[in-house]
Amino acid sequence: MTAADTTSAPPRRGLLAKLVLDTRPLKVLAYRRLWLSTVITAIGSQLTAVAVPKQVYDLTGSSAYVGVAGAVALVPLLVFGLWGGAVADVMDRRKLLLITNTGIAVVSVLLWLQALTAMGSVTVVLVLLGLQQAFFAVNMPARSASIARLVPLEMLPSANALGSTVQSFGAVLGPMLAGALIPVLGLSTLYLIDAIGLTATLWAVWKLPALPPLDGVRRTAGLRSVIDGFRYLSTKSVLLASFLADIVAMVFGMPRALFPEMAERTFHDPAGGGPALGWLFAAIPLGALLFGLMSGWLSRITRHGVAVWAAVAAWGVAIIGLGLSSSLWLAVVFLALAGAADMVSMVFRGAILQAAATDDMRGRMQGVFTVVVAGGPRLADVLHGTAGAAVGTTVAVSGGGVAVLIAIAVAAVALPAMWRYRAPVSE
Structure with a gap:
């Protein structure tokens, strides 16, 4: 493209490109298939996360006990x-993604069966949760490490924003x-929908190109390899x-273990489940979604570290507001603001990792990333569940937000x- 071609581009299109979600990575067929494999399961996986x-x-x-579930899920996340x-x-x-x-x-499917048959065993639920998290912990590093192989370096923030x-x-x-579905169809149906969605994604993953190690060196995935990653x-x-x-953000400032209690005791849901529970779980991603749709300008920010x-810090302030809220809708607003802040953090942390690590180390770095991203909220489940039982939800939640601000400073x-970190540029 010549300089003349660039200057003749319609001004309005340029303005929109600066504001809305940057979809350029979707023009890359392989990345589009990887992205599509997440679309189908995006809803189903969250049904299970609530169920x-x-x-x-x-x-x-x-x-x-909800906090204990977080601890049970944490161990396989750390190891696997x-x-x-x-x-x-x-x-x-x-x-690896297919497996x-x-x-x-x-x-x-097993979670669906135990709920459908009304086994009533917390132990069975926790064992299946741990097994599911083990597979998830192996899946995520492979998925995330593949992105930098599929899109140009300068598109990494946009690709992360799309995901x-x-x-x-x-x-x-x-x-x-x-x-809405729990009172009508029962809790077991949530697990079934997730299982169907996961099965459908296998086709999209199957159509991906082969992604073997670039250097062709044969290695083993043993303890030494993990230690090399930490080194x-x-x-x-x-x-x-x-x-x-x-x-810092997740361990101190993610109070989701308290959402069921807050829904019933603070926001007056019926005992069998109701809209407040759904809103509490949905508000953070709602804020992230709305912000993500207008995230085109993020690709122009070069000081990724400062943005993180x-x-x-913005997340911590929003969590303090959540803890002090007595109105459901005010709580939803603060959670949505937290979600917008989390979107910014996630986009730039992902871009930093994918750009700063070499391809032969990206899997291991993404493994650490998975442990941090998924393990942090699990630790938070234990911390907030215990604190909520001891001092009440208001102190546990708002106190966590204060701890975020102190720790991040x-x-x-x-x-x-x-x-000082700035985004690298493709050569």
Whole structure:
């Protein structure tokens, strides 16, 4: 394209491109297929994300038990997330996605069967949850590490925004459907819909190109490979800072274990489930979705590190507002603002990781990323579930938001490399 061609572009189109979601990565066929594989399951996976804590709370009547469910899910995330990242660096990532997607679908069928037959066993629910999280922990590093192989470097923030936006769409609609479907069709139906959606994604993954290691070197995904990944991570202070930012936000400021209790006791849902529960689970992704649809301007930000710090601080402020809210709709507004902040953080943390790590290490770095992103909220489930049972939901939630602000201020001062980081440019 010549300079004349560039200057003759319609001004209105240029303005829209700066505002709306950047869809350029979808022009890449392979990335479009990977993205489509997440669209189908975006709603179903969120139905399960609501169904599990709801079923645990119904069986036990305790938010502390909901927190225990988080602890049960955390162990396989820690173990298999790290090992799965190593596996993603030594085998064809497409094959790994096929295997793990199949495993997640099978477990979803088993969750459906136990709920359908009214087994009434918390132990069975927790065991299946742990197994599902093990497959998920191996799946995510392979999926995320594949993105940098499919799109140009400068499109990484846009590709991450596309993925985050569709996940947010599912996370909005899924909980809302869950709140509506549980009283009508029963909780077991949520698991069944998730299983059907997961099965449908296998075709999209099957159509991906082969994604073997680029260097052709044969490696094994053992303990030494995982240790090498941590050794590599220790030399990348920017990556360490990006992981720490998410840990701070999620561990101290993600009170989802308290949502079932808040829905009933603060916002007056009926005991069998109701709209408040759906709104609480949906509000964060709703904010992320709305912000994501207008995220085209994010691709022009080069100071990714500063954007991450600012987003986490905004998350903390929003969580404080949530804890102090006595109105459901005010709580939804604060959660939506938190979701918008989380979208910014997620986009730039993902771009930092994919750009700063070499391809032979991306799987392992994405494994650590998976442990942090998925494990942080699980730790938060334990922390908030216990704190909520001890001091009440208001103190537990707003206190967590305050802790986010204090911790992120300390981290920003202690890790100046994050302030200096700027996005690399394709050669």
